[in-house]
Amino acid sequence: MAQNTSNRVLHLFNEFRHLRASKKSLFSLISFLDAHYHPLNRGALSIAFLKSGHLARMHGEFCGDPTPTDIITFPAAKNDPESFGELCISPQAALDYAKKHHGNPSEELTRYVIHGYLHLIGYDDLCPKDRAQMRRQERVCLKLAKKIKGSPSFRK
Secondary structure (H helix, E strand, C coil): CEEEECCEEEEEEECCCCEECCHHHHHHHHHHHHHHHCCCCCCEEEEEECCHHHHHHHHHHHHCCCCCCCEEEEECCCCCCCEEEEEEECHHHHHHHHHHCCCCHHHHHHHHHHHHHHHHCCCCCCCHHHHHHHHHHHHHHHHHHHHHCCCCEECC
């Protein structure tokens, strides 16, 4: 499924049956992030909500670590203005994390989308200073995203 929003085409794939990924909400979230950060690249963005095992295999193949993870971000090639990148996200990781930390799984999943977006525009979290800066941006975006109802949600 593809939709154009704020000059960006979004592709959405969901193989996690307990997730209700509202296209409209995700498009609102990405449009909000685009308006907030003004990235020069307005190419297509793909968001894939994958089962944990599928994402763990990808984590092994592309990152050399076959353990489960919450998100893998694939930026577009620098010379490809048609593509912004791809976010591969584990809804199960959001459920597990929220349960363990008494949080909201939909908010956690929204954090993963924001986190991946931040990677695509150049933020990194490999060193403590960069990680702290990225976490601050995540908190700001999560707070603002609540106003636009840009969160995917889980089916009961």
